[in-house]
Amino acid sequence: MENLEMKEIESAIEGILFAAGEPVREDRIAAALELDRPTVQQMLQKLMDYYAYERRGIRLLHMEDTWQLCSAPDYADAIRRAFEIRKPAKLSQPALEVLTIIAYYQPTTRAYVDQIRGVDSSYTVGLLLERKLIEECGRLQVPGRPHLYRTTKNFLRAFHLTSLDELPEMPDLAGEGQMRLGDDGAIIDPESEERVIVDADRPETAEDIRPED
Secondary structure, eight states: OHHHHHHHHHHHHHHHHHHHOSOEEHHHHHHHHTOOHHHHHHHHHHHHHHHHHTTOSEEEEEETTEEEEEEOGGGHHHHHHHHTOOOOOBOOHHHHHHHHHHHHHOSBOHHHHHHHHTSBOHHHHHHHHHTTSEEEEEEOSSTTOOEEEEEOHHHHHHTTOSSGGGSOOOTTTOSTTOOEEOTTSOEEOTTTOOEEOOOOSSBOOTTTTOOBO
16 A cells, blocks of 8 residues: 555656646645655655666756756657757857856856956856856845856756756866955955956957857
């Protein structure tokens, strides 16, 4: 009887995830099934392992405190052909640079990204917003109130990460010598501890960040 109940619960979880079509929070699933969260987490993990082990056409993704059903990457080409979906363009090197900076120093401003790269990144930030890899998450409470940016769940999905904690260390940008934002929103140069005025004199253009073939 207990096994039957467990199978019914698994089926209910599958139904919820399928109907949602987007990431669903663990606590929402637990509330809907009137179960405690650890039990729901255990069953979600069991389903995820099952889909992967049996090499099914669907996979269960875990992203922070949410879960989502999606198609298996092994069959991406067949799915694209069935629906005549164009393969998304690869991110260019400049786009990857901007995405990396935001991922490691989020929430952060575009001015901070510009200072690290030494070039105006407004076009690239716009591109990443369109691809839904980053999103606005408020404004810095300083004069001008610049937008703050952070990565999205689409970012986690694209790079096969469960959470940001799985990001590898980045020695080139990490450590005591890194630039940082001061309390007033100014960028502080670690070499001189002076505030830096961002004035990128070489704006980035569409030609600079064209997609790779």
